[in-house]
Amino acid sequence: MQCDVLVVGAGPAGSALANQLARAGFDVVLTDRKAFPREKPCGEFLSPECTPYLAALDLQEPLAALGPRLVRGMSLHGHGVQALGRFRPVGAHGATAASGFGIRRTRFDQLLLDAAVCAGVRWLPRHDCLALQRDQRGRVVGAELRDAAGAPQAWRARWVVGADGVHSRVARALGVQRPTPWLDQFALVAHYADVAPRATAEVHLFPGGFFAATTVDASVFSVNLIVPRRTLRDRGSADWDQFVAGHFDRAPAFGQRLAGSRRTTPWRGIGPLAYTTRRQVFAGAALVGDACGYVDPLTGEGIYFALFGARALAEALGAALHDPARAPVALAAYARRRRREVGPRLWAAAALQRALRHPWLVRAFLQRAARWPALADLMVTLTGDAVHPRDLLRPSFWRCFRAATP
Numbered sequence: 001m002q003c004d005v006l007v008v009g010a011g012p013a014g015s016a017l018a019n020q021l022a023r024a025g026f027d028v029v030l031t032d033r034k035a036f037p038r039e040k041p042c043g044e045f046l047s048p049e050c051t052p053y054l055a056a057l058d059l060q061e062p063l064a065a066l067g068p069r070l071v072r073g074m075s076l077h078g079h080g081v082q083a084l085g086r087f088r089p090v091g092a093h094g095a096t097a098a099s100g101f102g103i104r105r106t107r108f109d110q111l112l113l114d115a116a117v118c119a120g121v122r123w124l125p126r127h128d129c130l131a132l133q134r135d136q137r138g139r140v141v142g143a144e145l146r147d148a149a150g151a152p153q154a155w156r157a158r159w160v161v162g163a164d165g166v167h168s169r170v171a172r173a174l175g176v177q178r179p180t181p182w183l184d185q186f187a188l189v190a191h192y193a194d195v196a197p198r199a200t201a202e203v204h205l206f207p208g209g210f211f212a213a214t215t216v217d218a219s220v221f222s223v224n225l226i227v228p229r230r231t232l233r234d235r236g237s238a239d240w241d242q243f244v245a246g247h248f249d250r251a252p253a254f255g256q257r258l259a260g261s262r263r264t265t266p267w268r269g270i271g272p273l274a275y276t277t278r279r280q281v282f283a284g285a286a287l288v289g290d291a292c293g294y295v296d297p298l299t300g301e302g303i304y305f306a307l308f309g310a311r312a313l314a315e316a317l318g319a320a321l322h323d324p325a326r327a328p329v330a331l332a333a334y335a336r337r338r339r340r341e342v343g344p345r346l347w348a349a350a351a352l353q354r355a356l357r358h359p360w361l362v363r364a365f366l367q368r369a370a371r372w373p374a375l376a377d378l379m380v381t382l383t384g385d386a387v388h389p390r391d392l393l394r395p396s397f398w399r400c401f402r403a404a405t406p
């Protein structure tokens, strides 16, 4: 049981990475502890900047064939105020990046996985990664898996990649995972039917949390509630529907959106959400996607980070596999690229989370965004990933932003 690269986790990061490495001619094994299609608690919104990454994997047309819903912006609600922000086509990819998509993760992740298998990836569903194997010098040389029947399997690999999500066992085994106690959140997600579809994602802010929702596919309404984990302790005997409805008085516009609807899937929860990792590259191993650390559900950027990271890591591992002497330089370049692209966005998302704790600040922002649509567009375009926070320092960006019509 040997391969060039063992990728643990078949979410967007793992499947996209495995696909690119297999296309480059390497022997790749992709493993997930679940059978696919599998559910993943998510807002199910693909930001506009995902599009070029999907196109590079030849997935734009297959994705379109699945009939995802176009998402043209985000409506922001809170404190009785509503503001509408639209994605402006200002990124490197221009008009093609002016809308995102709403699509169920069961279908999207399956699409990515099928493409990886078509590219020649060996797929091991229901194989749980239990531990990493190391040589005498501490280099990671493989992993121990448990197959669907509960039997142990030892895999040797030149590289092992942890793409196993926010509670990454690979990151834990590498000893680099750290919780972020101040951001100790919990998310509940479910699908609803009979909610009037909209061409925008929705965020309904209230003190201490928010609802996020998107119409996905033809008419499924994907609902997320994100609250501090400690609120769960105060739930008492309330069931999940009562617990969620208990927040409607603080987000009445969202309560009205759900009036007359019906829930079609059970509530699924995930938390704590907030982790960071001290390092992402190691001798014989690397991390990608959520395994590198927490992504705030508020800004809906995790899938973009997963696709970006997968491409950057595929390039680095390609170089390392061709010429092992270059591995440290190539992997360090991946870590740097990731830090430059993702770091400021994570910082901005964390700053947003801190701002949410000050209702007066949220109200003041929403009031201004409602009055000046350009401000709402800017905020939403930033979270749509077409613009990097550092672009805000460039005069050319502002010229382009003013000229771009939503």
Ligand SMILES: Cc1cc2nc3c(=O)[nH]c(=O)nc-3n(C[C@H](O)[C@H](O)[C@H](O)COP(=O)(O)OP(=O)(O)OC[C@H]3O[C@@H](n4cnc5c(N)ncnc54)[C@H](O)[C@@H]3O)c2cc1C
Residues within 6 Å of the ligand: 008, 009, 010, 011, 012, 013, 014, 031, 032, 033, 034, 038, 040, 041, 042, 043, 044, 045, 046, 047, 127, 128, 129, 130, 163, 164, 165, 166, 168, 169, 187, 188, 189, 224, 270, 273, 288, 289, 290, 291, 295, 296, 297, 300, 301, 302, 303, 304, 306
């Ligand atoms: C409530 C919520 C809402 C969100 N909404 C959005 C949104 O609207 N848009 C957006 O872009 N992002 C959103 N995100 C973030 C997004 O879901 C993630 O960033 C994205 O799924 C990361 O992809 P990934 O491939 O890194 O990990 P995942 O998609 O989590 O995939 C990891 C895979 O690893 C597998 N795995 C785990 N442990 C093991 C193991 N030991 N052995 C083998 N396999 C294992 C899991 O089964 C899973 O299939 C949201 C996140 C949350 C929590």
